[in-house]
Amino acid sequence: MxxxxxxxxxxxxxxxxxxxxxxxxxxxxxxxxxxxxxxxxxxxxxxxxxxxxxxxxxxxxxxxxxxxxxxxxxxxxxxxxxxxxxxxxxxxxxxxxxxxxxxxxxxxxxxxxxxxxxxxxxxxxxxxxxxxxxxxxxxxxxxxxxxxxxxxxxxxxxxxxxxxxxxxxxxxxxxxxxxxxxPIYYHSIVDAKSYDALVFPGLGFREITPEDKIRFSSEKYSFNNNLNSIHMDGQAVFQYVMQDVPKYINETLELAQTNKDDLDYYFFHQPNKFMVDKLAQKIEVSENKVPSNVVTFYGNSSSSTIPVCICHNVKDTILKNNYRSMLAGFGAGLSYSGIVMNLGEFDFCEMIVTNF
CATH class of the missing domain: 3.40.47.10 (Thiolase/Chalcone synthase)
Structure with a gap:
């Protein structure tokens, strides 16, 4: 789309x-x-x-x-x-x-x-x-x-x-x-045939068969036999991010008619530092434009890693400055969604530690 x-x-x-x-x-x-x-x-x-x-x-x-x-x-x-x-x-x-x-x-x-x-x-x-x-x-x-x-x-x-x-x-x-x-450019791809690279098999309404139990507790999922937790085929996810996501990022840039060097920041989903740094190398963008430090300080918070990345890295400067940016999430689905837009002149950008 x-x-x-x-x-x-x-x-x-x-x-x-x-x-x-x-x-x-x-x-x-x-x-x-x-x-x-x-x-x-x-x-x-x-x-x-x-x-x-x-x-x-x-x-x-x-x-x-x-x-x-x-x-x-x-x-x-x-x-x-x-x-x-x-x-x-x-x-x-x-x-x-x-x-x-x-x-x-x-x-x-x-x-x-x-x-x-x-x-x-x-x-x-x-x-x-x-x-x-x-x-x-x-x-x-x-x-x-x-x-x-x-x-x-x-x-x-x-x-x-x-x-x-x-x-x-x-x-x-x-x-x-x-x-x-x-303009704000939005682009998404869903590679649904690889859905089982990241799956939460328990707690849904679909009946888990004996075959499913064997499958989800296999070496592919690190012998994880707890169905009420996330099961990840790490190799499959890594290959997806390294092989497919760079292509999708370039397609998003083409949609935006933007040269990759013209963007100030790439705020990506943060599975871990290694994967984000490797992705920056794959798309040939300076690591200075691709923050990869979210997991270092906060862990992988799934749908929140991109706003966490923004808050942690530019929460002071983004109040006055404007950054031409790409926001991209990729993983479960398997899916990719990317946006090219201007970010800046925020009214507020805060990180608050709660007692929860």
Missing amino acids: KTTFYGKKISGIVTLLPETEYTFEDDMKYNNLSEKQNRKLQKTMGYDRHRFFKPDTYLSKVAIYGLKLMFEKKLLIKDDISAIVVSTSTPDYLMPATSNLIMSELDLDNSVFCMDTNQQCAGFVNGLLQAFMLLNNDNMKKVVLITGDVMVRNPDRSNTSGYPLSGDAICITIVENCDKKL
Whole structure:
């Protein structure tokens, strides 16, 4: 899918982080790897620390806290909200939508449009797509895009496959119309035949057969026999990011009629430092333009890694400056979604550590 929007902007981002933080140094005590193996893993993948919400924390609880704080700080006026879009893989309930729960708690007007979407790694970019489409309608003021998960409950610190890269963060992004009619280019690809490279087999309504149990606990998924957790074929995901994603990035640049060197920043989804750095090399872009430090400080927060990346790296300068940027999410699906747009002159860009 390729499309173009005009006259839209991101006016601010608030990143909400858990207070519980684990360092890789401390995590090393819980696994069976030697110190040399741990240090190699740390250096290659960029692990240093990550944060997790408490077991009794749920998405709407954090989002409501964040929005009320924004009301108090005059970052957002309640009556300016025309829509709430929630991008998450961990909704409060299967029914109703988590966006409805947030709307109810904030006592918003019943004309506010609410929707949830489950897009994982591309959740932020596809959430922006939904926001842009909503803003094309008459009388729309601001769309609140909420991204993030509460995926890790009581983490298994001995798991050297998925645990070191995991992390929680919930982001609130405000999207609205603007007078500047600058184009925003959106491009997405879904390679659905490879869906099982990243899969969460448990907790759905599809019956897990004995054959499925054998398949999902195979070497392909690091012998992971817990169906209520993410199963990743690491080699398949890495090959996808190295072989297919660079092609899709170039197609997005072609759509935008933009030379890759003309962009100021590439804010990519952050599976780990190694993969993002390798992707920068593949597309032949300076690593200075491709921040890869999110997992180092916060872990991989799925649909929130891009706004976390923006907040961590340019939260001070983006208030005054304007950056021609690419935002790209890739992974689960397997899918890719990319946007080329101007980012800047934000009203706010904050990172807040919560007590959740």
